Amino acid sequence: NAGVMQNPRHLVRRRGQEARLRCSPMKGHSHVYWYRQLPEEGLKFMVYLQKENIIDESGMPKERFSAEFPKEGPSILRIQQVVRGDSAAYFCASSPEQDTQYFGPGTRLTVL
Amino acid sequence: AQSVTQLDSQVPVFEEAPVELRCNYSSSVSVYLFWYVQYPNQGLQLLLKYLSGSTLVESINGFEAEFNKSQTSFHLRKPSVHISDTAEYFCAVISHGGSYIPTFGRGTSLIVHP
Numbered sequence A: 001n002a003g004v005m006q007n008p009r010h011l012v013r014r015r016g017q018e019a020r021l022r023c024s025p026m027k028g029h030s031h032v033y034w035y036r037q038l039p040e041e042g043l044k045f046m047v048y049l050q051k052e053n054i055i056d057e058s059g060m061p062k063e064r065f066s067a068e069f070p071k072e073g074p075s076i077l078r079i080q081q082v083v084r085g086d087s088a089a090y091f092c093a094s095s096p097e098q099d100t101q102y103f104g105p106g107t108r109l110t111v112l
Numbered sequence B: 001a002q003s004v005t006q007l008d009s010q011v012p013v014f015e016e017a018p019v020e021l022r023c024n025y026s027s028s029v030s031v032y033l034f035w036y037v038q039y040p041n042q043g044l045q046l047l048l049k050y051l052s053g054s055t056l057v058e059s060i061n062g063f064e065a066e067f068n069k070s071q072t073s074f075h076l077r078k079p080s081v082h083i084s085d086t087a088e089y090f091c092a093v094i095s096h097g098g099s100y101i102p103t104f105g106r107g108t109s110l111i112v113h114p
Helices: none
Strands: A005-007 A010-013 A019-024 A031-037 A043-050 A053-056 A065-068 A075-079 A088-095 A107-111 B003-005 B010-014 B019-021 B024-026 B031-038 B044-050 B056-058 B064-068 B073-078 B087-095 B108-113
Touching: A005 A088, A010 A019, A019 A088, A019 A107, A031 A075, A043 A065, A043 A075, A075 A088, B003 B087, B010 B019, B019 B108, B024 B073, B031 B064, B031 B073, B044 B056, B044 B064, B044 B073, B073 B087
Parallel strands: A010 A107, B010 B108
Antiparallel strands: A005 A019, A019 A075, A031 A043, A031 A088, A043 A053, A065 A075, A088 A107, B003 B024, B019 B073, B031 B044, B031 B087, B056 B064, B064 B073, B087 B108
């Protein structure tokens, strides 16, 4: 059973461009979570999704950020018009039920 | 509301010495508790968890943690550390009956010296 997969592992964007981060959960996992990690800080929750539904987006910035988990395919975290402050590591986690989460390797976004 | 406090941002220790990484939580209801380990430039790996039952939980690589409800703690211990244990360790809590979104501590950097 492959683990949680994220791609790309590294992403470089210029200010104003769009960033798309993809996450494929573990087989059989229907819950997906996105987190952001800044240097010297812990993980900050962004959004919790199940198939085709956003369950909790209380950690998402109000503008420029969106997430989806379609019926087919990976979950996508989309950041429009990126700014330097968006530079961070973004982690996806999945779980079969609402307890133990399994993390992907992360996408490290650098905004120039 | 739930919260997690990891009191030590950095814990230096010599190889083969014992170590304890402290974690205290706050929640008004029953909780699930977790420890994750993160190696440089990698994602978080689940180290061990407490969901119910025995309050002492163990990992396959010699770590253990004990859920202490009266002290609201879930400290992580290892009797003898290796160089390869050098990593960032995160404690997390999930409160029952809520949104089941975990709250993570800020992390403790374990640095094992030869």
